[in-house]
Amino acid sequence: MADLFSTADRLLRGDDEHAAPPVRSQLLVIAVFGAVYGAVMGSYGGLAGDGWKQALVSAIKVPWLFSVTFLLCLPSFFVLNVLAGLAGDFRRVLNALLSFQAIAALVLSAVTPITFLFNVSTDYYQLMVLWNGVAFAVASITGHIVMRRLYRTLIAGNPRHRLMYRVWMGLYVFVGIEMGWVLRPFIGDPNLPVQFFRRGAWGNAYMELLRIFHHVLGG
């Protein structure tokens, strides 16, 4: 436990890159702090009755969203890095990629009390959707800034890392959007039964976007 917090602390300070926490403790940070936020987010409908199930489900889903997306993109990113002749730096690259997620999870857990306050004070589901969207956006942007900082030293060493950074963002966002879509519901509308995956949600976010686009254009 103490180790977990000291890892979190070191990640937040992030001044000494060489003393970066090991991969395993970073993964632990992502799992634990992400789960904390997920549990609170999912408890919007209350914990009575079946409500606790949604909390549990969301606690699994939030770390899953980050880490499975990461795992899916990792093989291609590794091969591309090796092809670009950056294999020697991959340890540091991995550290930068992981710290994006760890920081995002930490930021999420930091705003957990606010989410909790909203949870107990409003019954307006749309507001919760909006607030959680904001929380995820803030967490991602913060993680992005930290990752960018770590990448800056890498780019200084070899400018090819700049291209690789863009490739990573492209891949990660492309897969992450779909992953977030597939994993709905995160919050759990209290008027709907608790479920791990929403019925009929098993679709493609991009196709959905195209459909909305067509609808707006009157197609």
Added chain:
Amino acid sequence: MMKELWRQVDGLLRGRETFSSEETLGKVRAPQLLVMVLLLSAIYGLFMGLYAVFSRDIPEYRQMAACAFKVPALYVLTLFICYPSLYVFSTLLGSRLSFWSTLRLLLAVTTITVTVLASFGPITGFFALSTESYPFMKLLNVAFFAAAGFLGVGALIKGWKSLVKSQELTPVVQNPGVPPPIPVAGMRPIPADESTRQINKVFRLWIVIYALVGCQMAWVLRPFVLDSHSEFAWFRARHANFFTDVWQTIWKLLS
């Protein structure tokens, strides 16, 4: 065994030195590379075939098997169709690369392409799992094949150039007993750098042909993704071509 195979691939991905001269290229073990090409492309084929399993009510596992055969076939057949023309034309223009060296180079580059492709596999699998739209899957796969192809061709161009250059630097060993050829009056001997330029020109043209043959080969071997409304078949009847179909798919996706 597996470790040894992977070491070969890893060396290819990392090292430019493999392509620095014919000698280093000679160290590449062609049979091992061939095994890796077959294996890695089959892995991608399995991920590709997942769409046919998840997109329909009755899962079509045969499509996974079909893809695991078709993707390797696509690469190997394209290579063997295009290889003779590259060898003949570059040798005609004065390239000194031997038959086996040229083949090794192409095999090495195919390995790079297929490794990139296989590494996209998990993403393809994930989208196959969650997507119902057939045009989307088709275009996603085309995009991944294209990305892998471009990276492979990039490596090929680099390797080819350094090989041809290394050939230029090593002088031809003259048999001491034979007098140097007497220049025939009126016939200008082709200088080395001009010959290299011509070889490179032919090579670029060949890459275009290689890409076209690859696309058409993919078309011959279809279906890869398998539309959820159509029956399983190992092959389809002759009809249209790759490019019109991609164009129509983009249209279908947008309308």
